[in-house]
Structure formats: C-alpha cells, structure tokens
Amino acid sequence: MIRDHFRIMKVDLTTGKANLIERDGRDQYLGGTGLAAMLFDEFGHMDRDWDDPDQPLIFTIGPLTGYYPLMSKTCCAFRSPYHNQYAESYAGGKSALSLRFADLDALVVVGKAKRLSALAVGSRLIEIRDVEYMRGFDALRTGRVIRKIFPGSGRRSILRIGPAGENLSAYACINVDTYRHFGRLGGGTVMGAKNLKAICILGDRGFDLPEGKAYSTLYKDIFKQLTTTEMMAKYHGLGTAVNINPLNALKSLPWKNLQQTSSPEADNISGERFAKDTLLRNAACAGCPVGCIHVGFVREQFQANNQYLYRQVSYDYEPIFSCGGMLEVTDAGQVLRILDVIEKEGLDNMSTGVALAWATEALEKGVISLDETVVPLTWGDAETYMKGVELISRPPNDFYRLLAQGSLKCAKKYGGEDFACVLGQEMAGYATGEVFFVSEALGFRHSHLDSGGYAYDQKHEDKDVTRALDFLVNDARERVVLNCMVGCLFSRGVYKDSVLAQALEAVGYGSLVGSLDAIGRRVQSLRWRLRLGMGYEPARVVIPKRYTEVTTWKGPIDTDYLEALRTGYAARIMEMGAPLPESEE
Structure with a gap:
C-alpha cells in the first residue's frame, strides 16, 4: 500500500517494550538515508557518546524497495564507535525485502538488554529472547542457531554479530544473511554495546504491486537493462574482483600496506584466478536478478582422520585487496582462509586487513615488537594473519585492544602514523x-x-x-x-x-x-x-x-x-x- 507517512517500529531493549510510530516526511526525505537521518535527528543524542544506551540503531528502506530490481539495500545508521559521530552503512541480503514484507519503513532499536539477547520483529510479532548462552559464538554459528529459534520462510532476514562486536572492536560488522554485511564504522559494535546478539526480521505479510501497464512495462524495461546488456555483466561474471588486474595495470592497486601500487604477483589473486580456482557459485540479494555475490570454497584437511571439510566464503574486490594485496598474500585459497576467520569473528574485512598490514610494517621496522603482536606477522603468511584476526577480535593485550579501535589510534601511541593507511577509516x-x-x-x-x-x-x-x-x-x-x-x-x-x-x-x-x-x-x-x-x-x-x-x-x-x-x-x-x-x- 502506497502511503505518504513512514511506519516505524521502535523497540526499547531496556524496558522490553515496543511501539509502532507513524511520521510524516516522505515528501522531504523519501526514505533510506533521508529517513535514517530524520530519525536520528529525532531519537539520537548529540551530547551523548556512541555507547549511551539511549542512542538509536536505525534500519531503513525506501519508497521503491520491493517494487523494482536492485532496490534491495537497507540503510543502517548509528553513532559510530570509530569516530563517535553520525555514521551509515549499507547491506543487502534479505534485509530490505523482509522489512517491506513486515510492513515497516524503519526499525529503531534503543536501550540495552540486561543480558545478551536476540530480537525478532515482524508485522505481528515482537519478541526479545535471552541468548546469554550464545556469548562468544561466531557469526556463522549464531546464524544457524537463530534460524532454529525463530523459524520462518524465505522472507526472513537474520542480522547478527560475532565475538568482535561483543568485545567492542570499533570496526565490528553486522553479518546479514551470511554473505552480506553492514561493514564499515562499527554497526556490530553498537549491537554489542546494546547486548544484542542478533535481529531476526520476519516478513510475515504481503504487499500489493501497482496495477496498470505503466508499472509492468517499466519493470520489464529495467529488468532487461540489468540482465541482457553489458552494463551489469561484469558484476555477474567475475564480479568486482575483475578490478584487480586493471587497477594493477594502472599502478593504482594498494599493495603491501601501500608501499607499492602494483605487483607482478597480482594476477595470482585476480578475479580470473579466483573464478578458476575457488568459485563455487553465484548468489544474489533478494529482489536482484544480477547475482554479484561470488561464493568460493575453502578446503581444510584434518590430519587425525584424513578427512576434508569444505566451507563457503564470499569474496569480491575489497576483501581481496585488503586481505590479499595489502598483506602480500598471493594465493587465492589462502586469502579465502583469512576471510573465513574474519567472517566468523564478525569484523569489517577492509579495516581488519589494512590494520594488519600496518602492524606488519610496524613490526618489520621495529616500531613495535613481538611483545605487542604476539605472533610474528609476516608478509604473505596467511597462518599468522588468521591468528592476528582472532587477536583483534579477542584482544589479549593493550596493543590489540587499541588496534581494534583503529590503525591510526594505535599508531598515535606506538608510532608509525606516517604509514597508517587511514582515510577517515x-x-x-x-x-x-x-x-x-x-x-x-x-x-x-x-x-x-x-x-x-x-x-x-x-x-x-x-x-x-x-x-x-x-x-x-x-x-x-x-x-x-x-x-x-x-x-x-x-x-x-x-x-x-x-x-x-x-x-x-x-x-x-x-x-x-x-x-x-x-x-x-x-x-x-x-x-x-x-x-x-x-x-x-x-x-x-x-x-x-x-x-x-x-x-x-x-x-x-x-x-x-x-x-x-x-x-x-x-x-x-x-x-x-x-x-x-x-x-x-
């Protein structure tokens, strides 16, 4: 149903109460990023820090969500733990369509649960469940458990955090339906501060499509452009990983903590190489016919019984750049192994890879020592980087506690600010x-x-x-x-x-x-x-x-x-x- 007002579900984790709110403003803010800013302006607190329980965590969709292909993203807004200022992140998966099917334009979460909790929201349901037993669960295991706790159809979206969010790393992400993320600036950290392990959005209603030829004709035309022209071909084919070789040729590929902008080894982690050696399948966000999500496989052998385990890990350009080129890891399978650990811990892969690249150079130059890094971070060594990811997520010392707040913050204390590859984050x-x-x-x-x-x-x-x-x-x-x-x-x-x-x-x-x-x-x-x-x-x-x-x-x-x-x-x-x-x- 088309409506001029916004329909907003506000949930208070402190009191356990929820209420449905209607707000005007469609003609001024449309939805999405505009609605999120409008709601933060109303419910946020300019004079309180990011971890104040009353600061809102906001999820919004737009007026075209569910009606057209690729109108499939959700905007997440919050006061960031990274810089203590207003921030946004975007993710797809099923989140946007689930909100549409729940007849909501926005979900606003305030307060802090007394114990680790999971929240389920639908058009007919609000439930907050104690999941303290899940503390320390990785993001993938959390998803499996939440699917059992809150059963639903394909219109269900599950947002969750890993240990990094619980431990308040400033760049903890929110995993959305396994392969998508609210990645940047610490949305997962905000969930952790609220003692919120997961959010399940249940799309338990339908919605009517517009009648008449104008809508159906336009839909078909847009669908055709997205699926039969060259405009979107690269996203389905090799995906954004196709950018590795062109950027390397332009000397614009960050490499080895930006000590280089190209490398003869780049082809070993190119989109073509990932497709040849690791690609298992393509996937897509709900409401998207393109299928830009590329899922590779990691194979691990268990020495005790000589058995193999295969795990599925999504990849695209940014994870490959940050955990491949920036760390000089030049084997596609090894990059996926690092990304697999990042997924489980619930960290933003760009911030994690770049932070480890800075730490590697700092260790190499003697700015820090093994006393700080615990493991001998070494260019190209995937094994030590996998351990480094876990140390950022579960800090054992002051160095990793500070690195988990951002590379530049760590460099300000230990040195090495000149080579911290930070542009805002x-x-x-x-x-x-x-x-x-x-x-x-x-x-x-x-x-x-x-x-x-x-x-x-x-x-x-x-x-x-x-x-x-x-x-x-x-x-x-x-x-x-x-x-x-x-x-x-x-x-x-x-x-x-x-x-x-x-x-x-x-x-x-x-x-x-x-x-x-x-x-x-x-x-x-x-x-x-x-x-x-x-x-x-x-x-x-x-x-x-x-x-x-x-x-x-x-x-x-x-x-x-x-x-x-x-x-x-x-x-x-x-x-x-x-x-x-x-x-x-």
Missing part, C-alpha cells in the same frame, strides 16, 4: 590519486562509494581543483538520492534521474518527482549537520604521509594539488552542513 582499495584520497579522507562515510572520486582520477589528468570539487559534491548528492530509494549503487547506470522519476510515478509517488534534487540537497545537508554537530572538523583531517609517496600511472602524487583539494573540500563540507534557507527546509 582504514582505506578502500583504490590508490588512484589525489581526488580519491581526499574524497575518502573527508567524505561523509569515509567510503569509496561516497562519490566516484576513484573514477574521476582515472578519467582526468588535469588538476582543476574547482572542477574536481564540483564533481565530488554533485556526484555525492546524486548518490544520496539513490540511497534514499534505497538502491544498489551498482545499478546507478540504469537508475538515472529520468528512470527514478518514472519508477516513482508508476508506484504512486508521482508527487515526489519534481522534488528529487531538493530532497537530495536537504538530506545531504542534514547528514553533514549531524556529523558536524557531533564534533567533526573536516579542516583538521590529516592525510598520512604514505599517500604523498604514492606513484600511479600519472606519476608521483602532486602534494600541492592534494592539499588544495583537501582544504577546498573541507570548506565545501562546512557549506553543505550549514542550515538551509527556510524556503528549502
């Missing part, structure tokens, strides 16, 4: 140049998906600061609109403004069509106001020295251009975070 896998470095370092989510800065570097050899800054601001705003829907960003080549307008019109939201640009500006502004209000100072962001030592296909990094972009983007952020004129509110 541990970097994504694109050493493409100045525009990307500034985009991720200062961007709202410190994500490679905040804008296409990595693509801009590859397409523009000029050093026009104003042109680059205009691109970052405008491209980010366009992505904000798609994140209000909430669409998979892989589909942005299909869901251009004109198609989004048709899609909204066909499902009954035609009145919103003329407001998309204004909504994008409003949401972009509100998100920045929330971050700035929590202490973010973009002008004080420092880009570590390692990034000035990088050489790409264009040559050495231009430090003057980098600094001009950094100061210019900081000023643009302050402008975006300023209160909007009353006419635009």
